[in-house]
Amino acid sequence: MSTTIRRPLTLIFIILAIASAAMSMLQSLLNPALPLIQHELNTTQTATTWILTAWALSAAASTPLVGRMGDLFGKKRTILFALGAIVAGSILATFAPSIGLLLAGRVLQGLGGAVFPLAFGLIRENFPTARVAGAVGIMSSVIAVGGGLGSVLAGPIVDALGWRALFWLPATVVAVVAIGAAFVLPESEDRPGGRLRPLGAVLLAGWLVALLLPLSNGSRWGWASPLTIGLFVLAAVLIFAWIRIEASSPTPIVDMKMMRLPAVWTTNLVAFLFGAGMFAMIAFVPQYVQTNPAEGYGFGATLTLAGLVILPMTVGMAVGGVFSAPLTRSFGYRLPLMLASAMGAIGSALIVIEHFALWQIALACGIYGLGLGIAYAALTNVIVGAVPAHQTGVATGMNTNIRTVGGAVGTAVFGAIVTSTANGEGIPTAAGYTAGFVFITITGIAATAAAALIPRRRPAPTETREELRDEALEAEAAVVIAAAGAALPATEIPGIEIARDLDAAPDHRDGVAVR
Numbered sequence: 001m002s003t004t005i006r007r008p009l010t011l012i013f014i015i016l017a018i019a020s021a022a023m024s025m026l027q028s029l030l031n032p033a034l035p036l037i038q039h040e041l042n043t044t045q046t047a048t049t050w051i052l053t054a055w056a057l058s059a060a061a062s063t064p065l066v067g068r069m070g071d072l073f074g075k076k077r078t079i080l081f082a083l084g085a086i087v088a089g090s091i092l093a094t095f096a097p098s099i100g101l102l103l104a105g106r107v108l109q110g111l112g113g114a115v116f117p118l119a120f121g122l123i124r125e126n127f128p129t130a131r132v133a134g135a136v137g138i139m140s141s142v143i144a145v146g147g148g149l150g151s152v153l154a155g156p157i158v159d160a161l162g163w164r165a166l167f168w169l170p171a172t173v174v175a176v177v178a179i180g181a182a183f184v185l186p187e188s189e190d191r192p193g194g195r196l197r198p199l200g201a202v203l204l205a206g207w208l209v210a211l212l213l214p215l216s217n218g219s220r221w222g223w224a225s226p227l228t229i230g231l232f233v234l235a236a237v238l239i240f241a242w243i244r245i246e247a248s249s250p251t252p253i254v255d256m257k258m259m260r261l262p263a264v265w266t267t268n269l270v271a272f273l274f275g276a277g278m279f280a281m282i283a284f285v286p287q288y289v290q291t292n293p294a295e296g297y298g299f300g301a302t303l304t305l306a307g308l309v310i311l312p313m314t315v316g317m318a319v320g321g322v323f324s325a326p327l328t329r330s331f332g333y334r335l336p337l338m339l340a341s342a343m344g345a346i347g348s349a350l351i352v353i354e355h356f357a358l359w360q361i362a363l364a365c366g367i368y369g370l371g372l373g374i375a376y377a378a379l380t381n382v383i384v385g386a387v388p389a390h391q392t393g394v395a396t397g398m399n400t401n402i403r404t405v406g407g408a409v410g411t412a413v414f415g416a417i418v419t420s421t422a423n424g425e426g427i428p429t430a431a432g433y434t435a436g437f438v439f440i441t442i443t444g445i446a447a448t449a450a451a452a453l454i455p456r457r458r459p460a461p462t463e464t465r466e467e468l469r470d471e472a473l474e475a476e477a478a479v480v481i482a483a484a485g486a487a488l489p490a491t492e493i494p495g496i497e498i499a500r501d502l503d504a505a506p507d508h509r510d511g512v513a514v515r
Contacts, residue, residue: 016119017142019177023115024146032154032303033163043099053216054103058110061205066114067397068253076187079118083178086112090171117397134325137377141321144376152311155304200253207238215408263386266453268402273447275403276410277440297430312366320373333382337451343371345444351437
């Protein structure tokens with residue numbers, strides 16, 4: 001048993017939470033500003049949509065690879081690399097005079113997607129075993145909230161500071177966090193060694209790009225076009241080759257035996273379905289409420305008002321993430337995930353039934369977000385608890401990627417449903433949107449059924465009363481950080497003393513108390 005220098009766990013958690021939330025916000029922060037960017041850079045709508053696609057492809061390809069690098073070579077140095085990529089990409093995009101350089105900046109930003117699995121890995125390595133589930137749950141909630149806050153904050157930021165602030169604000173925050181991380185985060189001591197095999201890395205990145213490209217652009221290219229079909233075929237071939245290579249490799253990037261574990265594949269299936277619903281909700285609810293009422297639906301909402309309609313979803317994610325750990329302790333993983341999936345189905349079904357006032361849509365989004373918060377925290381905890389410690393980064397990275405793929409599929413299907421009903425002017429009908437929200441409801445029902453397949457597991461009730469108190473305080477702090485705006489520099493929060501005695505708590509890893 002090695003003796004390590006204990007770092008302030010609360011400070012570690014806050015550093016990781018702000019970094020993860022900032023990265024998560026980059027996923028949705030630019031969506032509302034795309035028309036303005038297109039106009040000011042004098043580019044085409046097709047080129048502008050690549051601002052989202054370039055980030056998604058870069059994040060998808062790099063997340064499991066960089067996560068695996070963290071498992072092999074140390075998570076601190078790897079997370080500093082990821083944060084540096086976010087800062088460099090944000091600076092490049094801030095001053096980009098053309099769409100080409102802006103896209104290059106977005107690709108660099110996407111390399112920071114590995115912040116998520118690295119954060120989970122650092123929590124598992126440094127927190128007492130009894131506190132890992134709660135900390136992972138809150139971190140998952142912060143990540144989910146960050147994604148929702150992006151759409152909410154974009155309007156006010158653009159109105160006050162211009163669209164380039166959507167890049168230099170994150171750059172400032174992440175640069176400060178990176179400096180703090182360099183001094184606060186401990187380096188991994190338990191590293192299995194080995195190396196990344198280039199062929200496996202290339203195949204993994206290749207099939208992810210070949211799959212996500214047509215999913216993101218198929219509606220414009222045509223789903224039956226040679227390019228779309230060809231990329232889908234290429235993705236299938238590359239997936240097959242990648243699985244064969246990884247299965248025969250002594251040091252695979254992704255252990256295929258791990259991916260076949262019952263707890264892992266069932267959790268990834270639920271994550272895929274939740275991703276499909278969540279991304280579609282975030283993408284299309286604002287479009288629905290911004291539609292001119294003259295079309296027979298919509299509310300003519302401004303960009304800022306459309307973001308506020310999504311705000312209850314963000315709040316619901318935060319609340320759900322806080323309650324996920326207590327629910328898991330009491331009922332295991334399966335029941336909370338089934339409940340969360342059912343809440344997602346109920347939230348989207350409410351929009352199908354009642355969508356005649358903004359408050360009805362906001363309420364539905366809140367219910368949906370509450371389910372998301374519970375689910376995302378529990379899903380990550382299932383993965384973390386099911387795999388060996390040295391595979392935490394790559395396992396949670398693949399789970400994140402599967403959610404991303406699910407999001408691409410869900411958005412593509414919803415978009416295809418909506419556009420299939422468009423009138424002669426290209427404007428979708430109310431029936432198209434209704435059918436789209438029925439699709440999201442179906443994904444929620446399917447996620448409920450998939451969650452029932454997750455093996456039963458009730459976490460051991462090893463927390464002491466003091467640890468539970470600290471967990472509640474840390475949860476409160478995480479919600480405040482997220483709700484106050486993860487894109488702002490970290491400041492002291494008056495009136496909250498976070499986990500005062502946390503660093504004095506013993507670590508019970510492997511049944512031995514370690515101070």
